[in-house]
Amino acid sequence: MPMASKRIRALVLILAFSIAGYAIVQYGVLGAGHAGLVSFKLQKPDFELKPWVYVLYTHIFTAVFALAIGPFQLFIKPTKARRRWHRRLGYGYVLSITVSGIVNVYLSLFATGGWISGLGFMSLDVLWVATTLTAVRKIMVKDIQAHKEWMLRSYALTFSAVTLRIFLAPLALLLGDFEAAFRVVAWLCWIPNLLVMEAVIYRMRLRIEPR
Secondary structure, three states: OOHHHHHHHHHHHHHHHHHHHHHHHHHHHHOHHHOHHHHHHHOOOOOOOOOHHHHHHHHHHHHHHHHHHHHHHHHOOOOOOOHHHHHHHHHHHHHHHHHHHHHHHHHHHOOOOOHHHHHHHHHHHHHHHHHHHHHHHHHHOOOHHHHHHHHHHHHHHHOHHHHHHHHHHHHHHHHOOHHHHHHHHHHHOOHHHHHHHHHHHHHHHHHHOOO
16 A cells, blocks of 8 residues: 555544544533534524434434544455454444434534525535445445445545534634635535545546556
8 A cells, every 4th residue: 555545544534533532522521512513503592402402413423423433444455354344334334324414404404604504514415325325235236346436435425524624613714704604614525525535536446447
């Protein structure tokens, strides 16, 4: 494996676990009320915390599970000894994304930034579930290469949990408006991820196709 590839995989792993750890501490230990997004929403007089916050918790912990196990599924070759664990973690990954994607439709209706943000997040949710279930369908017909490609697309969308947090603060500072930043990041957190992953998949195909 080239050194650059190892560094990229290490960076993905570090970022994924950093955001997963942050989410667990922020929402599992400190509580949702101390999170910046929730505090911002509570300033709105017409915002009702329940049942929105319970749906948010469902989304966060299912998405965190998918974010944390994704690198192990993608970066560690499923040898015969590891195949059982690969399959079990795969079931968990797919179930987590399916549940998270469904509840996210509800959250998108109340997205900070209005309908522009809501449409961005809803588009992400639809593609997230669709790419994941397509990967499942490919492995069911024993198309391993296509299964891997669709799982890479799925994880690129899962990784939007990381890129959202990378972009949000700088955008808020640049635009001077948290809601305006949210309208941009609702699209910016996942579209570049997919474009980069398509380039990665294209390079993978060049390496395996006969010349």
